[in-house]
Amino acid sequence: MSPSSWLEELEARLNQQLESFLRANPQQDALLAEQAQRDRQQRLLHERLKLRQEAELQRQGLLRLAGEIRQWQERSERARGAGAEELAARAEAHIATLMEQGRNRWQTLAELGERFAAVERELAELTAAPTPPAPGRSGERVADGMAELEQDWRRFEAQQELEALRRRNQS
Numbered sequence: 001m002s003p004s005s006w007l008e009e010l011e012a013r014l015n016q017q018l019e020s021f022l023r024a025n026p027q028q029d030a031l032l033a034e035q036a037q038r039d040r041q042q043r044l045l046h047e048r049l050k051l052r053q054e055a056e057l058q059r060q061g062l063l064r065l066a067g068e069i070r071q072w073q074e075r076s077e078r079a080r081g082a083g084a085e086e087l088a089a090r091a092e093a094h095i096a097t098l099m100e101q102g103r104n105r106w107q108t109l110a111e112l113g114e115r116f117a118a119v120e121r122e123l124a125e126l127t128a129a130p131t132p133p134a135p136g137r138s139g140e141r142v143a144d145g146m147a148e149l150e151q152d153w154r155r156f157e158a159q160q161e162l163e164a165l166r167r168r169n170q171s
Contacts, residue, residue: 047119048123059168062102066102069095069102117162127151
């Protein structure tokens, strides 16, 4: 028996035992589903944070780039005013390069915004479709109400953060 077939057989047997256990214990299946949902939500929240940080770095880079463009435009005008046409032309060529960098940064920022919106949609879907409660678990109305409040609050915060990101991108 080859090592890979032995491993595949072991994996198949373990999967069968797990399925059998979950059929016999539906509350465990529900708990696994809840844990999977929490894990997915944590992953999405982490990804949202990373995207927000990356977008902020891009925004700061754009602001620095805008300042640099203004500085070179002033230099170009000064050179032209002093009759240094070749220097003014070189400054304008540099401005064109900087502006291309700015367009690339805007494109990157737009892509980050799209990815952020996709994560927000996934989070909203995740919170809108909670996993069913495990059988045999009663008396959790207060906890369910609290969980719903938490979900609504996370959705509200996410919407606020998205609006703030949009406002920053427009300025």
